[in-house]
Structures are given as C-alpha cells and as structure tokens.
Amino acid sequence: MVQIFIKTSEDTGINEWAIIELQGDLECENGKDINGKFMADLFFNKDGTPILILGHHVMYGKVCNLEKPMVLIKKHKKLNEIDDGMELDDMKENFKTEYLVKSVIRKKILFNKRPKPIVF
Amino acid sequence: MEVTETEESALKDKTNRQLRSKELLDELIDKAKLNKDDLEPSVQHIYLSNSLTANEEYKLLELDDDGLNYLLEGNSLIIRGSETENAVCCTKNATFSFKVAEISNPLLITSNLSLSGKCDLEASNSEVLFLTNSYFLMAKEKPKLQKIKNLLELNLYSGRAYEQNNAQKYTIEHFLDCIQASEEEIYQYLNYIQAFQIDGFWRLLDFRYLNQIMDNILKLIEEKCWLFDKIPAKDIYQELDSIYEISVLNQVVLYYFTRNDDDANFYSMRKEKIVYFYADSILRATIKMRFTEFQMILEKSLPSNLGIEFNLCLIQVIFFIQKIK
Numbered sequence: 001m002v003q004i005f006i007k008t009s010e011d012t013g014i015n016e017w018a019i020i021e022l023q024g025d026l027e028c029e030n031g032k033d034i035n036g037k038f039m040a041d042l043f044f045n046k047d048g049t050p051i052l053i054l055g056h057h058v059m060y061g062k063v064c065n066l067e068k069p070m071v072l073i074k075k076h077k078k079l080n081e082i083d084d085g086m087e088l089d090d091m092k093e094n095f096k097t098e099y100l101v102k103s104v105i106r107k108k109i110l111f112n113k114r115p116k117p118i119v120f
Numbered sequence: 121m122e123v124t125e126t127e128e129s130a131l132k133d134k135t136n137r138q139l140r141s142k143e144l145l146d147e148l149i150d151k152a153k154l155n156k157d158d159l160e161p162s163v164q165h166i167y168l169s170n171s172l173t174a175n176e177e178y179k180l181l182e183l184d185d186d187g188l189n190y191l192l193e194g195n196s197l198i199i200r201g202s203e204t205e206n207a208v209c210c211t212k213n214a215t216f217s218f219k220v221a222e223i224s225n226p227l228l229i230t231s232n233l234s235l236s237g238k239c240d241l242e243a244s245n246s247e248v249l250f251l252t253n254s255y256f257l258m259a260k261e262k263p264k265l266q267k268i269k270n271l272l273e274l275n276l277y278s279g280r281a282y283e284q285n286n287a288q289k290y291t292i293e294h295f296l297d298c299i300q301a302s303e304e305e306i307y308q309y310l311n312y313i314q315a316f317q318i319d320g321f322w323r324l325l326d327f328r329y330l331n332q333i334m335d336n337i338l339k340l341i342e343e344k345c346w347l348f349d350k351i352p353a354k355d356i357y358q359e360l361d362s363i364y365e366i367s368v369l370n371q372v373v374l375y376y377f378t379r380n381d382d383d384a385n386f387y388s389m390r391k392e393k394i395v396y397f398y399a400d401s402i403l404r405a406t407i408k409m410r411f412t413e414f415q416m417i418l419e420k421s422l423p424s425n426l427g428i429e430f431n432l433c434l435i436q437v438i439f440f441i442q443k444i445k
Contacts, residue, residue, distance in 0.1 A: 001202040005306050006181070007211075008191055017249075018235055020166075020228040035170050041140070041148060042164040044237020051154065058152040063235050069188050072229055072250060075177040097178065101191060107235055108158070112225070117367060118152050 006073055006099040015103035017072065022059075023112040042109075045049075050109045057115035069106050073099040140165050140243070140412065160237035162244070162409035169247045180229065182221075187211075198431060200300050209258050213304035216258035223272060227252050249280055263301030265309040269324070276326040279364070289321040316371045325368075331401055333372050334394075349388040352376060398422055 023087040040054035049060045145163060149156055183191070190211055191197060199218055201207035209218040229250040275287040295306050315322045325333075340359055343352060353373050357366050376394055377387035398421045402414060 001200060003206070003297060004199040005192070005196045006199065007196040008194065017229055017231050018233040020230055020248075021225050022228070026226050026228075027236055031174075033197050034168055035172050035174070037142075039166045039168050041145065042166055042246075043149075043154070044160045044162075045158050046160060047158075048236065050237070051152075051159075053148055053152055057152070058167075068184050070180055070182050070255065071188065071191065073179050073181055075179075087316075087388050102178075103229075103231070103356075104188065104192075105180075105229065108227075109233075109235065116152075117277075118148075120151055120252065 002097075004097055007101065009100035014115035017103040017105050019066075019070070019105055021108050021110045021112070037097070050111075052109075052111055053118070054115075056118050056120070058118055059111040059115045060113050061109050061111035063107060063109050065107055066105065069104060071104055072102045072104050076100050100112065134286070143241075143333065145281055147244065156246045162234075162237055162239035162242050164239070165243065165245045166233075166235060167245060167247050168251075169249045172248065172251060178229070178250040178252075180227065180250070180252055182255050182257045200296075205300065208261060208263075208300045210263075210300075210302040213302050215261050215263040215301050215305060218256060220254050221257050227255070232351040255345075263299075263305045263309075264375045265299065265301055265305065267299055268306065268309055268315075269293060269313050270321065272313075272324040273317060275323070276329075277316065278326040278329040289323070291321055295322075314375050316368060318365075318368065327401070327404065330372070333360075333369070334376070334397060337369075338394075339375075348391075349380070349386075349390070350445070351387045352385060353377070353387050375389055395422065 031107060040052050043051040043053070048063065050063060052059045052061060076098050077095045078098050080096050127369045146156075149159070187197070195212065199207050200210060201218075207218040209216045224254070228248045229252070230246050230248050232244065232246045234244075271288075271290060275284065275289065277283075292303070292306065296303060299306060301309070310322055313324065315324055317323075337356055337360070340356060341348075346352065346354070353370075356367055356373065360369055373387060376390055376397070378390055380386045380388055395418070399414075399418055402421065403418050
C-alpha cells in the first residue's frame with residue numbers, strides 16, 4: 001500500500017483561481033498543437049454578465065459560487081529523507097509522490113447557454 | 121472577411137504574450153453584435169498554457185469547508201490504498217472514500233481571472249492551466265480496521281519466554297502503511313480490542329495469559345481485602361512483578377480499572393469489563409451452554425465483592441452474549 005500526502009505549499013495562499021465551465025466539447029483544429037494558443041476574449045457587461053468570444057461563437061454566461069470549494073493539486077516527487085545505513089543503490093528508488101495544493105477555487109463562470117454564431 | 125491584427129500594440133504582459141490590439145477587439149465586439157456602452161472597459165484574453173496537454177500532473181479535488189480549512193491550517197490529507205483496493209483519504213481522525221466524478225462539461229482551470237470585469241487594467245492575459253472533465257471527491261466512510269486484529273492475532277503475546285524472534289511485529293507506523301484508516305481511528309480500535317504496547321510494538325495478549333494475570337490480580341484483591349473502589353495499584357505491581365512485567369500489569373490495570381479522581385494512588389474496578397471478561401472466558405470454552413448453567417458458573421467465577429451490582433451487570437452480559445452469538 002502507498003500513502004500519498006496532499007498538502008499546501010507556499011503558492012496556495014496566493015492563488016485563488018477560477019473555473020470556466022463550457023457546455024459541450026472544446027474543439028481544436030485537428031492535429032495542431034494547442035499549447036500556448038490563444039483561446040478566447042472575456043468581457044463583462046456592466047450588469048456583471050460575462051461574455052466569452054471564442055472562435056466563431058459568442059456566449060453569455062453567469063458567475064456562480066461553487067457549491068463546495070475545490071483545490072487544484074499538482075503532483076510532486078519528493079526525495080525521501082536519508083537514513084543512516086542506507087546504501088547508495090537504494091536512493092534511486094527513494095522518491096515519494098505527494099500533491100501540493102496550487103490554488104483554491106471557489107467560483108466559476110458557467111457558459112451553458114446556446115452560443116451565438118459570429119459572422120465575420 | 122478575415123480579421124487581421126495590426127502591428128501597433130506589441131506590448132507584452134508578464135506571461136510574455138502580446139496584448140491583443142484595440143482595433144482587433146473593437147472589430148470583434150462589432151461583429152458579435154455587442155454594445156460597447158453596455159460593456160465594462162476591461163477585457164481579459166485567455167490563452168492555453170504552454171504545457172496544457174503535457175500536464176498529467178494536475179488534479180482537481182472537491183472538498184467541503186471543513187476539509188479545506190483543515191488543509192489551509194497546514195495539515196495533510198493522506199491517500200491510503202494498494203493497487204487492489206479502493207483508495208481512501210484520511211485526516212488525522214477520519215476516513216473518506218476517494219472517488220472520481222466525471223461530468224459532461226469541460227472545466228478550464230484559469231489563473232489570473234477577474235470575475236467582475238472591474239479591472240484596473242484595460243486588458244490582461246489569463247492562462248488555462250488545466251482542462252478536465254473529472255474531479256475527485258470525498259465522502260465520509262467507515263475505516264477498515266479488522267485487518268489490524270488479524271495481523272496481531274498471528275503473534276499473540278504470552279510472556280517473554282514464548283516470544284518468537286522472527287515473527288512480524290507492528291508499530292503505529294506499520295499500521296499507517298497498510299491500514300485504510302486515520303491515525304486516531306487506529307488508536308481507538310487498538311484500545312477497543314485491548315491491544316498492549318510491549319517493547320514499542322502493539323500486541324494482543326494470548327487469552328489464557330491474560331486470564332492468568334486477571335486471576336492473580338483478583339486473588340490478590342481478595343486476599344488483601346481491598347475494597348473494589350480503593351485498590352492500590354502500586355501494591356499489585358510490587359506483588360506480581362516477579363511473574364509479570366510491570367508495563368503489562370500496568371496496561372491490564374488501565375483496561376480493567378479506573379484511576380480514582382480523589383486519590384490517584386487508588387483505582388476502582390470497572391465491573392462491567394470484568395464481568396464481560398469472565399463471561400467471555402466461560403463462553404470461549406464451550407460451543408453452547410444453557411443460560412442457567414452459564415449464570416451459575418459466572419457467579420462462581422466472579423470475585424465476591426462485586427456481588428451487589430451483579431444484576432445490573434447481568435443484563436448487560438445478556439446483550440453481550442447476543443452479540444457474540
């Protein structure tokens with residue numbers, strides 16, 4: 001059996017991130033690398049309504065509080081403490097997996113209304 | 121018609137990306153049929169992170185407020201489980217199931233996002249660091265503790281003379297490594313099954329050995345005519361330490377007697393526990409027995425100075441018998 005620890009890190013306190021929830025799947029051009037690419041512009045109406053322009057769609061959404069808070073945790077390999085009498089060979093196997101809490105998430109922007117197409 | 125970017129705003133922000141130009145945005149707003157007067161002046165540009173698809177390292181975990189506060193106070197949640205078991209997640213004193221929930225909507229975890237549009241900056245960049253359709257959640261669960269008893273029963277303690285050197289012995293650390301429960305629940309269970317700490321390891325006493333010790337203690341109490349609520353524990357140790365180790369005697373006393381509030385030198389019998397003990401030892405010896413016979417044997421076995429409260433205890437013993445049937 002393993003024991004995996006989940007705990008806070010120095011980042012945890014600083015970061016409070018958000019979730020954008022979309023309806024349906026996020027489609028990308030086939031085969032292209034999406035890393036680093038621009039995704040969407042986010043505007044807000046003066047009444048607080050968020051508006052997302054993503055590709056050829058404009059979507060109206062709603063800011064909601066999450067029913068229960070969420071945390072984003074990140075895997076981290078930690079070197080085990082060295083015991084006296086440990087052989088050098090042992091040290092290769094001596095990593096422990098743990099998860100550090102990167103941020104706390106309490107709100108999301110939900111876009112579940114039908115998107116309107118944009119004609120360019 | 122294609123939307124083109126002008127070259128004018130080559131400004132970059134801290135994520136080292138160019139800020140999208142005003143002209144481009146105005147065009148977008150226009151094409152999307154948004155009314156610029158209704159909009160807050162600031163806009164956020166959302167990018168996918170450079171390592172989004174490579175990121176198998178992130179997970180999303182839903183907690184309740186207590187769980188979140190527990191983490192924020194500096195405590196750790198500990199996932200415990202082997203490949204063949206369902207994982208559990210433990211705090212210091214509780215156990216939770218650790219399961220995955222899958223949803224149809226994609227969740228984009230985004231950094232540096234303002235949720236009101238009221239931003240000092242006219243434009244800013246945000247990054248989606250993690251994209252997922254699932255998250256982990258926890259629900260309170262009963263810890264799986266029976267394994268502790270099974271392990272301890274493999275090497276019962278009957279005194280130093282009978283010790284086997286190569287038998288596996290367990291400390292709390294061993295248990296934390298193989299039992300799906302929180303630390304406090306493990307300690308509570310060890311107390312419940314009456315485990316003993318011997319030489320830093322947790323052990324269960326062989327029943328006949330414990331029986332011997334109990335007999336000796338109760339005989340001593342009768343001989344010395346000590347009152348059931350004024351028993352000098354030190355004298356027990358003095359009289360019996362040639363036969364049994366003091367740490368074992370001490371733990372027997374702690375299980376079957378309570379320290380008096382008014383004078384810490386004296387202990388009182390925990391009558392129910394002692395009655396249960398004798399009832400248990402009688403029943404272990406037989407498969408079944410008539411209740412009247414059982415009652416008679418039990419009365420004979422018990423020390424005489426328990427007499428008055430016997431009937432009360434008897435009712436509880438009846439429930440005990442039902443339980444072990």
